[in-house]
Amino acid sequence: MVDDRTARDRVVQAADELFYARGVQAVGMDAVREAAGVPLKRIYAMFASKEELLVAVLQHRRESWAAGIAAASERATTARERILAIFDFLDAWFREPTFRGCAFINTFGEMGPGSAAAAAVVRDQKDDFGEYVARLVSDAGAPAWLAPQLTLLAEGAQTTAAISGDTTMARHARAAAETLLDAAAPADG
Amino acid sequence: MVDDRTARDRVVQAADELFYARGVQAVGMDAVREAAGVPLKRIYAMFASKEELLVAVLQHRRESWAAGIAAASERATTARERILAIFDFLDAWFREPTFRGCAFINTFGEMGPGSAAAAAVVRDQKDDFGEYVARLVSDAGAPAWLAPQLTLLAEGAQTTAAISGDTTMARHARAAAETLLDAAAPADG
DNA sequence: TTGCGCGGAGAACGATCGTTCTCTACTGTA
DNA sequence: TACAGTAGAGAACGATCGTTCTCCGCGCAA
Known part of the structure; x- marks a missing residue:
């Protein structure tokens, strides 16, 4: 398991690229998980919701x-x-x-x-x-x-x-x- | 039943107001139907899809x-x-x-x-x-x-x-x- | 070696939505 | 009055999605 800091960075960067390229609503959390290589459970441990991830x-x-x-x-x-x-x-x-x-x-x-x-x-x-x-x-x-x-x-x-x-x-x-x-x-x- | 021209105008205007105020994806076709007062079946007879309505x-x-x-x-x-x-x-x-x-x-x-x-x-x-x-x-x-x-x-x-x-x-x-x-x-x- | 606790993968759940279908009721005609 | 065709209301369907849950396996302490 990568450390928390790295995992968070990876999620934010993957979400950033996906949201920017396709729009927020067009990107499912599953696509973020796949691009970041961080399981959904961990993403939701860091961000309470998709909106909170968007804010980050x-x-x-x-x-x-x-x-x-x-x-x-x-x-x-x-x-x-x-x-x-x-x-x-x-x-x-x-x-x-x-x-x-x-x-x-x-x-x-x-x-x-x-x-x-x-x-x-x-x-x-x-x-x-x-x-x-x-x-x-x-x-x-x-x-x-x-x-x-x-x-x-x-x-x-x-x-x-x-x-x-x-x-x-x-x-x-x-x-x-x-x-x-x-x-x-x-x-x- | 209102005539086709009027029904179409009502649908386009209702969708315009809703899409502009809330965003396209946030507005369901049911909200358009309710605001326009035109049944879904007739809306889909005039526009093949939501995207076609958006273009109109x-x-x-x-x-x-x-x-x-x-x-x-x-x-x-x-x-x-x-x-x-x-x-x-x-x-x-x-x-x-x-x-x-x-x-x-x-x-x-x-x-x-x-x-x-x-x-x-x-x-x-x-x-x-x-x-x-x-x-x-x-x-x-x-x-x-x-x-x-x-x-x-x-x-x-x-x-x-x-x-x-x-x-x-x-x-x-x-x-x-x-x-x-x-x-x-x-x-x- | 034997439990134990935590992390990961993916299924599951509940809600929403675009689109279609069904069923009822009405209008106009013979 | 009986009937055919059509329109409306709303249920239904299939897909997607955000979020949660389950279950399996690995690493570690005694």
Whole structure:
């Protein structure tokens, strides 16, 4: 038997991949068990219900998404470049063969009214991202109202890329972000 | 017995409201039957399956959405104002108590990989909107690349407003659209 | 070696749902 | 009035799924 920590990680990761690829309701707990290689009895010892597992999956994805954005962003030197790096991050993500839109938006659309716990994590993730962009905007010396404008571009790019399959949306969003930055930020941002 | 046309309309409208409010998978055909007041046997005489009903619902919503946007937009006189009217339309929509995001995005998130037919209608709707915006952008004498930037703002506003419940997203999107228009279009657009 | 306790595999249970079927009642016609 | 055809209400069916339970086998203490 693998230790509890490993088993839990395996379950969360297997569920994450399956839920993201097929949707939550389309994935049975038996598929999670098979993919994770952890028996159902143990899964239910770690998570009281499928919904609780979903919440753990979303929390995990929230953390790794924030880490990914931060890593991509920190390679840039100025605040302006750090903002634009977000759109380069999206660009790379859209090209991954497994890309199927934003997991949080998808889950909200699927579960929104049915799972208050899941909806709360989705909201938390969007808040994280909004605050992160707001900090960068502030660092760039731009007015605070620029931040929601930039987040709208990022959110729109994710859904549009998912539905249309058009990976150039990240570049359109980046170009728009540059225009908005030029109009709002001091030249030395 | 109501005539076939009326029965079909009632079924589509009842299913539309239920699917939008609760998600497709969370609504049983029995709930549609009860809300529409049309017996199951007749529903299945009109639609071979729940998926076929969903496609009819999405087609119906696609038409009424296009009509709503066009009506809001046509009240304005210049192409620039017609573009901005789209965001005023969103603003009013976000304030409706039944607002729960874009039905097409929600359905795509829920069904995407599971129903190719539904995904196709969602793509068609997004194409409709993209072409509509492209036409207005062209009318405004602005470069073609402005159109996808504006659609990203509209899509982002819809998902963000749905998740956060913040109805001011339409105004943020509108402000960003004005900046983008100012930067791209000739002053007399 | 002999029990004993825990973990794993998979069956079982109860509920839900999409879809179909049955049975009753009514409408219109001769 | 008698009958044929059809429509409606709801039961029934088969499948799926989340969750729990049973039973078997392995490892360990005396």
